[in-house]
Amino acid sequence: MxxxxxxxxxxxxxxxxxxxxxxxxxxxxxTGVHKEFTSKDPLLLDYGGRLKEFTIAYEAWGKMNADKSNVVLLHTGLSASSHAKSNEDNPRLGWWEKFIGPGLALDTSRFHVICTNVLGGCYGSTGPASIDPADGKRYATRFPILTMSDMVRAQFRLLDALGVGKLMASVGASMGGMQSLAAGVLYPDRIGRIVSISGCARSHPYSxxxxxxxxxxxxxxxxxxxxxxxxxxxxxxxxxxxxxxxxxxxxxxxxxxxxxxxxxxxxxxxxxxxxxxxxxxxxxxxxxxxxxxxxxxxxxxVSKAMDLFDLGIANRDSIRKLRQKNKHKLLEGCSSDSEACSLSLPKVPYTERQSNKDSSRTTSGDDDDAVVSDDLVLGLSPMRNIPALVLGVESDILFPAWQQREVVDTLRKAGNTNVKHVELSQDVSLFGHDSFLLDVRNIGGSVKSFLEE
Amino acid sequence: MxxxxxxxxxxxxxxxxxxxxxxxxxxxxxTGVHKEFTSKDPLLLDYGGRLKEFTIAYEAWGKMNADKSNVVLLHTGLSASSHAKSNEDNPRLGWWEKFIGPGLALDTSRFHVICTNVLGGCYGSTGPASIDPADGKRYATRFPILTMSDMVRAQFRLLDALGVGKLMASVGASMGGMQSLAAGVLYPDRIGRIVSISGCARSHPYSxxxxxxxxxxxxxxxxxxxxxxxxxxxxxxxxxxxxxxxxxxxxxxxxxxxxxxxxxxxxxxxxxxxxxxxxxxxxxxxxxxxxxxxxxxxxxxVSKAMDLFDLGIANRDSIRKLRQKNKHKLLEGCSSDSEACSLSLPKVPYTERQSNKDSSRTTSGDDDDAVVSDDLVLGLSPMRNIPALVLGVESDILFPAWQQREVVDTLRKAGNTNVKHVELSQDVSLFGHDSFLLDVRNIGGSVKSFLEE
Structure with a gap:
């Protein structure tokens, strides 16, 4: 055979x-030529890892105005690079080619659009394939565990370096939709508007x-x-x-x-x-x-960081305490791969401790009358004054539409009176999770009108 | 790390x-002690393979009546053995333990229930791990490609040997739900009732x-x-x-x-x-x-056989022609692993020949107003006089509920006036495809009342 x-x-x-x-x-x-920003200040990560220095690859389109008030930060999906759109230096088509440009969804005649490769990625930003400055060797799996918030913090270091105080908008789809919300929670005063497409407020077990x-x-x-x-x-x-x-x-x-x-x-x-x-x-x-x-x-x-994503207040509190405990690492000169400064993993396999009686959940799957989780309401409350567009697709099985509804209901319960919800039915888009890459008319159109309203 | x-x-x-x-x-x-039936007559398979002889492992519960009119044939899912229920020889719990027994869904005080390990399986029936009589070595991947119909034909050889002319009912879930329908199409005169749970009339691309x-x-x-x-x-x-x-x-x-x-x-x-x-x-x-x-x-x-499952008339016609062409193999003495008698596979990889314009489908996914496919109506028409229970579960993602609705609509359009359709909503069963193994009350209850009405 x-x-x-x-x-x-x-x-x-x-x-x-x-x-x-x-x-x-x-x-x-x-994916070709891009700009790079290197921060020489160490970065403390949520789970206790520390990067002595790091680089963020980025690209930009459109002109930044004088007061730097027209900047749109675009967050990518898991495997995308900063190359969202072709340009003179790199004519290769970008992953959001038809969504960025004059008159398009992210209108470069009005906005200065910045897209970065995420921390942990491999398209120019510091990640596992990078050289660890501590020993001159590649990090490989000595690289510390990352979170969405760590990635967003790295992006805001870049914005600091560019002198951008407040974003006109934070926009992202899929993993970028998570990051867009994470940015709103971490830096509510530095974001004018939030667009979160086919994302969620926390990862669910099926994903x-x-x-x-x-x-x-x-x-x-x-x-x-x-x-x-x-x-x-x-x-x-x-x-x-x-x-x-x-x-x-x-x-x-x-x-x-x-x-x-x-x-x-x-x-x-x-x-x-x-x-x-x-x-x-x-x-x-x-x-x-x-x-x-x-x-x-x-x-x-990056996949693991998506699993760890949870904007609920319980998780945010526990991370806050962890960061407090590890703060000293920023001051010490320890190398990022030493036992004390990076992640140590359990020596024995995890054992299942299952209890059918424990039903600590507060929201339920597809139930339209789902009770909104207080944990999430408190967690997302920093975003209550930021106008938000939340977009979902009925045929998405990876980030099902009820997860975007969860975001919408949560934001509204947190007191946000300026939340726009768009859900593309199956008649409109059959493309599931990938709709954000394909549906210029409905996804692009909704983003454009929200940013320009 | x-x-x-x-x-x-x-x-x-x-x-x-x-x-x-x-x-x-x-x-x-x-999975323990079972009975075995060996057919010494060769079996011609749909795609041209030939088994010189084959064995089917089976178990049975309840007493067969004098005229052998109370036999229920139970078809298994992909990986199950014939051990659907514990018995004296093998007290280990069976995969449908709570569904078979006196007063249960398959009531052994009324019915004689027979369950087989499928042809191609590894729990006693002839499969790739068996010895090829032609050379005394294990078949391994020299084993010929199988279909659901081949498995059903092998089961009916067993029924012939047991002297069972007509089944009181053919019952199955998951892959067994496919086989239950396949049996109805192949042997409509030998089946009194059909139960197909969480199955389909043909495999769809997502599965x-x-x-x-x-x-x-x-x-x-x-x-x-x-x-x-x-x-x-x-x-x-x-x-x-x-x-x-x-x-x-x-x-x-x-x-x-x-x-x-x-x-x-x-x-x-x-x-x-x-x-x-x-x-x-x-x-x-x-x-x-x-x-x-x-x-x-x-x-x-077995997984491949599930992919190949299609009861539409076009596929049935093409298989019929193939069987006609290969009929001579039953008479010849060639060994089952020779090039002429078994499957030859392409030497070069398949290439994609994709055309977006080609929309040959006749039914559409989740569309409630789906047009029933004439291909399927003609294909299932042999079953038009057999009372049928078709059961689906809303939370099933492997065999989504629209596929059972497709079976129901098709059978009705084929002229079957005795089709009962039960769909368990998410309020009733959260267990997805596995509901057939777990939901004694709703699945078992529906089966019981249908068989005893």
Missing amino acids: SFPCLDAVELRTQEMASRSLTNGPEPSYT IALRHAQRQVLMADTNWNRGFYYDKVPPHVGMKLARQIATVTYRSGPEWEQRFGRKRADPSRPPALCPDFLIETYLDHAGEKFCLEYDANSLLY | SFPCLDAVELRTQEMASRSLTNGPEPSYT IALRHAQRQVLMADTNWNRGFYYDKVPPHVGMKLARQIATVTYRSGPEWEQRFGRKRADPSRPPALCPDFLIETYLDHAGEKFCLEYDANSLLY
Whole structure:
């Protein structure tokens, strides 16, 4: 029996192994020319890690006005770079190409749009693939655990350096939709408006489960080598598998029903265990395209940071105490990878301590009459005076529409009288979570009118 | 950084490698004592494979009456054995323990209930782990591609041997729900009633995508060794990963919201890349429990057979022609693994031939006013005189409720005036696809009253 799908990945492993002997190691991850800001001041992270210094890659479009009051900060999804839009230095199309420009959703004839690569990413910002200044070696999995708030703090260091006091708006989708809310909670006085598209106020177990599956698949690739693969063959098989799982969560069933149905790639051939139905070849291609385009360790850290996202007051309080306890690390000269200064992980596996009687939840899934959680109301209350647009898509399975409704109900209960909620029904958008990348008319249109009203 | 989750699987690999040197090879897959029926007549499979002989493992409960008119055939889900219910020979609890027995959903004081392990499975029926009589070696991936209809044909060979002409009812859930319908189409004159729970009339791309991800993850485990692992360490890591993905599809978000929420396994510990949130430890345990309990090749073949399931007339016609073409194989003495008699797979990878303009679908996802597909109406028309109960669960994401509605609408349009449709709303069952294993009151109750009306 032949397995062309396995032949293909095995061939790549061989090619990469021999290439690394002649042309040097792993692929370099880049989407092209960008600006870089390096902060020489150390950054204390929520869970106690410390970066002695860090770099944030960014790009910008449109002219900043004299009083720097027209700046829009655009937050990315998990795997995106700062390259949201083509420009003279880098003509390659950006991930929000059709949403940024004169007269477009983020109108560059009015706004100065800044987009950064997140802290922990691999497109120019400091992340696991970066060199640890403490020892001149790559961080790999010595890199400290990150949170959404850590990423936002790093962004605001950049804004400080640019002299931008208050943003005209904070805008983001998917993970960027989380960050947009996190920014509103951390820096309410520095943000004029908030747009959060297909995001949430905290990660829910179903989304954690789907990201968990991706991480486990990636970490099971022996080439991942517990994170230390940088001078060897990278875990391209694990990355390909992880991306295929992710792709299932990014699109929706109804779209696939229309596009792929039960069509086979080649009906004249007998069925096979390798990709066979058209939907399978689509997923295979999605994995192929991605597997060498993004750093595996960045995927793990950024994905984990999404799981840890929770703007509820209980989590915020516990992080606040942790930061207080670790504050001294900013003053000390310890290296970021020493036991005292970075994360130590448990030596024994976690054990399940399950209790069916414990029902500490305060909001319920799809229930339209869900009780709004006091924990979240208190957590989001710093944003109560910031006009907000919250956008959701009915066909999204990764960040289901009830999670954006949760944000809306919470903000309103926190006293925010200026919350606009848009939910795209299945008639309008079949594209699930990926709608924010595709639906220029409805997503772009809503963003534009909210920012310009 | 420590990775207890990787330590655990690596330790198991080592243990299994050393154990296989002393105590012999791989685990044997069994759920205990069962009956076996062996057919010495060859079986021609839909895609041209041929089994020279085959065995079907089965168990039975309740007394068969004199005219053999009280037999209920119970079809299993993907990974279940014939052990649906404990008995004297095997007191271990069965997978439908609370649904079978005197006065229960399948009332053994009235009915003789037979449950088989599917052809292709690993719990006593002939499958990839079985010995190929042609050469005395295990089939492994030389085993031919199977379909749901092939499995049903094998079951009816058993019924023939038992002298059962007509079933009182054909009952099944999940994959068994597919088989229950397939039986109705193949043998309409031999079935009194049909119960199809959380099944469908054909597999849809979203479900194919989720099974594809599981197969790819499993096949990427180097211990899978293209199917030839039987005297070595089995691909327990790939099996564990595949089961974790499957588990995500078996349960529903709302249930997890209640049960796990954002609880961490041990909040006093810092976050980790290994399982950390309670939902992650739950998935990890589900994978651990399963990874040595089921044969990897069986998972691949049976999962693929589910993808290939399509009761539409176009597919049925094409299979009919294929069977006609391959009929001679039943007469010839060729071995089941020769090129001429089994499946040959493409030498080059499939290429995507995508066209956005092609919209050949006739039914649409969640659209309540979906046009019923003529292809399906013609395909299911043999069942038009068989009373049928079709049961769906709103919170099911693997076989969404619209797919059971599709079955119901199709059967009614085919002229079946005796179709009962039950859909459990989210208020009633939060358990998603797994409801059929858990909800004795609503699922069991509906089945019981339908069978006894």
